[in-house]
Amino acid sequence: MADAQKSPTRRRKPVQARSQQTVAAILEAAARIFERGSATTNAIARLAGVSIGSLYEYFPNKDAILESLVDRHVADAVARLQRELRAHPPQSTPLDQGVRRLVALMLELHADRPGLHRTLVGWAMGMPAVQRRLLEAEGRMREPIVAWLRAHPEVRVPDVTVAGRVVTQGTDALVHRYVEDDEGIEPDVFETEVTRLWVGYLQGG
Structure with a gap:
């Protein structure tokens, strides 16, 4: 594992469309392998259909791939949450309906590739940089929820931020x-x- 005090950044940022496709293929291959458990960079490169040299052009090690998977997971979660809240305005959506959609969305996010989710959470415990990103992600998700x-009009708690x-x-x-x-x-019963x-x-109440 990389030094726990450092963030395993990419070697090179993909700019051209072909480079972006290569990075996307590497991340998708990594997600599929990590869904089953541990992985090696060689296995990821092989599944992605790229050489190990091409993989290392963008990711110095496996930790860097995991960090990028966290970023992708977080970006997707925040985007889906924002779409959900926009689709259910607080002024015209009953509280129980809006809350249920939030619970259902959280369930969908956790149930989508649960093995990968467990791997990301497990590795994050030993990677302070990733832990910080996850905390920042929680804050990014919480802000629109608090605003909603x-x-x-049905919310009557004394402190909405705490709520x-x-x-x-x-x-x-609970969903985890x-x-x-x-x-x-x-x-359905759980929701x-x-x-x-x-x-x-x-x-x-």
Whole structure:
């Protein structure tokens, strides 16, 4: 593993379309392999259809690939969250409906390639740079949620900023455990119960 105090940055940034396609192929290959567990740069290059030399032009080591996968995962999550919130304006969306969509989205994000998600979280524990990025990502996701809650007429908690943190982190924890072991609970039932939990809390119950 790379030095835990340093961020394993790319060697070269892809500018041309062909370079961008190469990087995209490497990251997709890495995601598919990490979904199954550990990986080597040789295996990633082979699946991506590029030479190991080409891989090292863009990524100095495996940690750099993992960091880029985190960036890609975070960017996708934030973009999907923002689209979801725009599609359900707080002034015209019942609180239970909006919260349920948030829970469902978190479930979708965790359930999409759960093996890869576990790998990213596990490796991040030993990589301070990646941990910082994940914390920053949580903040980026929390901001639009707080804004949505603040504008919703049904929300009656005394501190919406704190409530946004509780709901975001709480949902993430509950969904993470559910994906690890659903104990036979259907997704629809899980979403309903978590929604009830947060709606009661947000309404000051």
